[in-house]
Ligand code: 0X9
């Protein structure tokens with residue numbers, strides 16, 4: 001019942017979360033996990049009882065501001081889960097946390113001023129360049145990078161960014177309970193798993209291959225979209241301080257970054273006319289991953 005023909009602003013997403021929790025208060029609730037660098041409330045939608053007895057699944061989108069298809073995918077995921085909750089018996093055995101906009105300051109900036117903005121909007125000492133790459137600011141194999149003007153600048157220390165530390169806080173709070181972490185990004189149609197800091201695969205990489213294959217097959221059935229599944233460093237490039245590496249380091253069973261389809265002139269600016277087909281096909285893949293968690297745990 002929502003409009004998936006345009007990219008939603010941060011306030012539209014927030015209004016929608018509020019609306020859902022009013023209409024479906026018995027199934028879901030929202031929680032403000034903290035505040036971004038510029039003071040925006042970072043809200044999560046939570047589905048389930050969170051009484052400690054069930055596996056927790058954690059989705060998060062738009063740590064990179066310009067990757068607009070990611071929060072739309074998260075919103076569609078939220079809608080499908082909440083509206084159809086009662087017809088998904090298996091989902092009732094899982095607790096689900098979704099942060100649709102992990103970098104709200106950057107997301108707003110990309111809407112209002114600069115379409116291709118990626119980083120946070122924090123001020124760097126001794127530099128006029130703004131922002132830290134949230135996906136280089138996590139504490140596993142983090143490295144000091146020298147140039148604050150770089151698009152992949154990791155900050156002066158891990159977790160300098162509220163946006164990254166709020167994600168860490170979720171791992172802390174549900175320590176040993178989170179069985180699946182999905183970072184939604186764009187673009188390139190990849191299902192990536194750790195490690196990203198070296199050409200070495202995470203110990204249980206075969207489980208990641210199984211989950212990735214189930215995701216990709218379910219997506220492919222819808223519109224024929226193909227995904228590449230593999231180790232992040234091998235498939236993409238080496239880097240340090242990634243959220244999915246941190247998740248695996250914290251002991252989350254399955255940790256993945258999904259690079260959704262691209263389009264437009266720069267890849268990140270996929271046209272709004274493609275939102276519907278991407279969010280629908282991706283939902284089929286994500287639902288399949290939830291089935292995996294429900295089966296295994
Ligand atoms: O470079 C990134 O942060 C991600 N790609 S993006 O184009 N969305 O910026 C990839 C992260 C993949 N994960 C690891 N390399 N660990």
Ligand code: ZN
Pocket residue numbers: 064067135185186
């Ligand atoms: Zn990204």
